[in-house]
Amino acid sequence: MPDLLKHLQQDLKNWANEAHDKGWLNKRAAHAIDATTTATPGSLFDKPNRPLVVGFFGGTGVGKSTLMNRFAGEAVARASAERPTSREITLYVHESVSVANLPDEFPLQRMRTQTHQNNQYRSVLWIDMPDFDSVEQSNRELVEHWLPHIDVVIYVVSPDRYKDDQGWRLLLDHGTQHAWLFVINHWDRGDERQRTDFAAMLAEAGLNNPHLFCTDSSDSTNKTRDEFEQFRETVNTLADQQLIEQLESRGVVQRIKQIRTVTDELRAQMSTPEQLAELNPLWEHHWRNSTNEIEQSVDWKVPTLAALYADQEQGLLSSFYARIRGKEALAQETIEARAGVDNMLDDAFFDRIDESVDDFAQQATSAGIAITAIHEPLKALKPEWRSRAKSEMENAIQQSLALPGTKTQRSLHRFLGWLCWLLPLAAMGWIGYRVVNVFRLGANDPAAYLSANFAVHSLLLLGLAWLVPTFLYIKLKPSREKAAARGVRAGLDRIANEISQQVQGSLAQLSQDRLMRVNELDSIMSSGVQIDEGQLPEALQRMLIQEPAVLPVINAQS
Ligand SMILES: Nc1nc2c(ncn2[C@@H]2O[C@H](COP(=O)(O)OP(=O)(O)O)[C@@H](O)[C@H]2O)c(=O)[nH]1
Ligand SMILES: [Mg+2]
Structure with missing residues (x-):
């Protein structure tokens, strides 16, 4: 039976050391267990x-x-x-x-x-x-x-x-x-x-x-x-x-x-499930405020970055021009755009995020969570944010650029694009019809031949049929710059969401980890049967300082 206590103490010490490694308990925990008596x-x-x-x-x-x-x-x-x-x-x-x-x-x-x-x-x-x-x-x-x-x-x-x-x-x-x-x-x-x-x-x-x-x-x-x-x-x-x-x-x-x-x-040091459950709303509230602040702090950089992306391969002419300038120029533009992203998502940006997350960990500690337990897993997330945020941002901008303006704007623009072709074609058709018709009549009536006036009018008609839709097509083109700016903001939101989800995942894991450790502690402590002090002989009972009747015990075999 003395071995039972020694094993119990050893199991508890191992348990406490592991919990300490994960930040749930302080160093004194294992000592406190060590200080308990196993001697009988x-x-x-x-x-x-x-x-x-x-x-x-x-x-x-x-x-x-x-x-x-x-x-x-x-x-x-x-x-x-x-x-x-x-x-x-x-x-x-x-x-x-x-x-x-x-x-x-x-x-x-x-x-x-x-x-x-x-x-x-x-x-x-x-x-x-x-x-x-x-x-x-x-x-x-x-x-x-x-x-x-x-x-x-x-x-x-x-x-x-x-x-x-x-x-x-x-x-x-x-x-x-x-x-x-x-x-x-x-x-x-x-x-x-x-x-x-x-x-x-x-x-x-x-x-x-x-x-x-x-x-x-x-x-x-x-x-x-x-x-x-x-x-x-x-x-x-x-x-x-x-x-x-x-x-x-x-x-x-x-x-x-x-x-x-x-x-x-x-166990009390390891906080309660209720305290852990409070972390999620606490985080959401905290992060909402933080993201607002962080996004505001980089807001002034949005137009610059948007312009860098908007300048890339605009329309037929510029892509033609770009092709003339060659692949290197295209690559150069991409490099410039990337640098723009780097400039927006710079160290100061991530430092603000880190600070906010640390601040949250601190708040959680005041709410009763062991500081290292929450700090370590959150710290582990940080490098990933830095590596993923940039591609997240680039994707968001590209996606937004792929669909600039509103849906109506885009339909109207597409329609004008068609008109740029259709109207001049219609005008040419009409002129052609007149020319052929007059040519046919001219066989019998020499006076029917077209005048210089017709040529001038025809040219004017053709010009207008081309110019008007083209002018509108160019003018009503949805702004790439705006689209890029929207993409940048969407990128920031995406990054914030991504971080929030990771933190929440981490919090869920924290609860899970605590539950697992507490269950393990329970299973270590539950090794045993019951002893009823009331069943002890009277002579013995008289010698014992009484406590609540049914006591938890031990496997009497060992
Ligand atoms: N008068 C009297 N002396 C006692 C009694 N018990 C012990 N003594 C004396 O008290 C002194 C101290 O006793 P001791 O047994 O050494 O005490 P201990 O320090 O508790 O071990 C000794 O000189 C004993 O002889 C007692 O019941 N009556
Ligand atoms: Mg003595």
Whole structure:
């Protein structure tokens, strides 16, 4: 079962590191997971049948060492009236038990192991801990190191010092991680009211009916108020394999709960689906304003660029002229037009876009999205905009140039084009008819021959029939320049749309990615069955700081 916690922690660390790489979590996330406790009493031993680990915990001089010696019936731990007392941990353990797995950070020189052959305590491992209220930081660290490995903490106080602040804080901090027994030692100096008062304090901490023993461990031979035997009895009943397993399971459950408080925090760092859903409208609003500004900032360049395109291969004459000038001239025009596009879509233009996108990322961060998570994917889009925007613009201009003016303008122009041919043809037909007709009549009537007047009129008619539609054809030709300008604006719109779509795609992916990571976290955390604290034996329940009845757990196999 200890492996279960280690694997859980490792999986979570991998998960947190990946989430960090994607910008969802900060560096501290993996550390926070690392800082959670995976140690349990069970992790000290290799064999499944392990002893109950019982630790004496309390302030200096309350009598921890003396109590342990009383259990042992011999002086295993140094008991002393002098301060500071023990700087070391004393283990009192049956010779058949081996403590196989001491974690690396345990300072071995500060650990003393005393073995015994007393079969009564075959299933108990006693630990006398240094005073938690020691001025020495290292003593407190030693206590903190050992605490996770203790099933039952025997919280020892004295009648005059049961309200000790430091001890109490530790009880509240670690309360749910252990089973607790309470001893008011030095009871030769104690008073019933102190017992009542202490019990009331414990009730407040969540222990309604705790095992509380008052012991007199003085040298006096006439001890009438000593409850040491009941105390010993209780500890012995706890040293039962099934109970030990239940305690171990409960310990694992509690550690998973602690881990869960950390993962809940990490999950909160990854923002909510609601926060992510708000990004789309936020972006749309932001981008509408930005595109207006950006398009306005380049608006003055539109006529220049439009003129460059409008000048290209105009009509029959100029394309004929261009053909005379050769391919190189055409290429030259294309190069000039391209340069015009480059001039419009210059670095300043893209910088404005980048700035706007960065600005949006910043807004998203204020709305609760992890900055790197949104920044990185957006940053990745930027180079593509630069490469695609130009061809996008060229296409838009060419498309607009292909269809200049309105539809009516274009139909009218086409119609005038036909008239340029039809009217002169009709005029020629009419003149021809007259000529042929008069020629035929002239055979009989010499007076019928055409006059010079006819020739002049005919020429005038022909001239007008050609000139009028041609003049209108030229004058009513839809403006290429306007078409090019429209194309430029359409190009800008296209670029803006393209960017917007890419950003929205990126936002959708962001939501997807978050969901995937959160699901993965859930699946890591859901490895387990349930344990019902209400089903634990009463003697055990009395030692536990209660929490909501049904706890999530673990696969008991590992
Ligand atoms: N009068 C009296 N003295 C005690 C009692 N328990 C321990 N002592 C004495 O208190 C001193 C400190 O005890 P010790 O076990 O070293 O305390 P620790 O610092 O908690 O380990 C020693 O001199 C003990 O003999 C008790 O119940 N009554
Ligand atoms: Mg001591």
